[in-house]
Amino acid sequence: MSGSGAGGTNAGKRPNEQLGSWFVRSGWSKGELARQVNRRARQMGAHHISTDTSRVRRWLDGEQPREPIPRILSELFSERFGSVVAVEDLGLRSAHQSPSVSGVDLPWAGPQTVALLSEFSRSDLMLARRGFLGTSLALAAGPALIEPMQRWLVPAPAGEPRRPEPAGSSRRPSRLSRPELDLLESTTMMFRQWDAQCGGGLRRKAVVGQLHEVTDLLQEPQPEATSKRLFKCAAELAELAGWMSYDVGLQPTAQKYFVLALHAAKEAGDKPFGSYVLSSMSRQMIHLGRPDDALELIHLAQYGSRDCATPRTQAMLYAMEARAYANIGQPSKCKRAVRMAEDTFADAGLDGEPEPDWIRFFSEAELNGENAHSYRDLAYVAGRSPSYASLAEPVMERAVELFGRDEEHQRSYALNLIGMATVHLLKREPEQSVVLAEKALDVARRVRSERVNTRLRKTVDTAARDFGDVAEVVDLTDQLAAQLPEAAEAV
Structure with a gap:
């Protein structure tokens, strides 16, 4: 047999x-x-593959090659013809799950990105009941996650000239107008506003459905400028679908959408948005207790967008870098990143250039909230340090004050109320913590965010464990059991 792993049945x-x-x-x-x-x-790192002309002849004669050969052939032919050529179109079958439902090491090719976005969003719409689609996915972490994401920085190979459609193709030229493109982009902005105000559970399926529609348009012949705008729209919708999935607790699904969003951002040539996607992935890794991976992702985002990100985007990346350093337990580097975030944010908007809608969320309130959470996280990593809790307190107070005036970002208001409650617990001030947690509970009942619910439950559990003899804590525990909705099915 010529080459281990290249053979088949x-x-x-x-x-x-x-x-x-x-x-x-x-x-x-x-x-x-x-x-x-x-x-x-x-x-791809599959160094055991060693194919020659006799092996190709066997495939043509009917031999079924093992993975990853079918996936590689699909990718090569898709790039050659400028349209998706699926494994099944080649008369091949995959011995394992397709890339859309297993792993994050996906081909960095436009047609494959469109095909995977289409397949995954369709599967999500059809199958996503809590835990159903998610059980077929596994979270990637460590080198299995970081190494494929590093390819975001590798320049795309010079493409082959577009070839005619294969005989029998029924595709017709797209008639997508500029007003229709504008409407697609404004709809994405509207979905983003709904998410900030109402949480990820309310409109997740609508976002996934819109993403699927955009991938349908990308599978039609488009002028290059239109294609880039559609890839940008797909990237933003995929990131938002990932964010909403993260918010309702569908972690593997969220990671998959983030990875696909990064691929679409690369096809759109939008490095700043790619850095934003990586920051979302970094935030998820912090949430999952993998701060080393979070730091790798945020450094990749900073390096990839160092020459094109706006000050507001750079400030957001510094703030996420601080969160990662805090959770690793490196206070000096955390404090330096906090200062960089504050200094860079001070330059935001000074040049008068309009900023993309996706970074608009990173306001003064968000900056204070992130930096306060960094200090709060440092306090926990340092063994519930009251000194770091005292550093967090005034910054978190400012975040709560600003978000309290902002009707659009109710989920962020709830998360910062909870953050402030945890700061008071660290300072052994349970009564003050209860006041803030009760306010957060009131907001949590209005937004559909399992992330808010989980953090609130965890905070109240901590209060009950440490201050179970305090009457206000006992009352809060009863309120939580009666009022906080159970984990909602992702919709």
């Missing part, structure tokens, strides 16, 4: 006519296809 010696048809139209020789497969396999 013999399909009854029946020639693979579908693969043969695509192969003939490609104009490649068997040796050229073998070399491309080997090169792509090395890029």
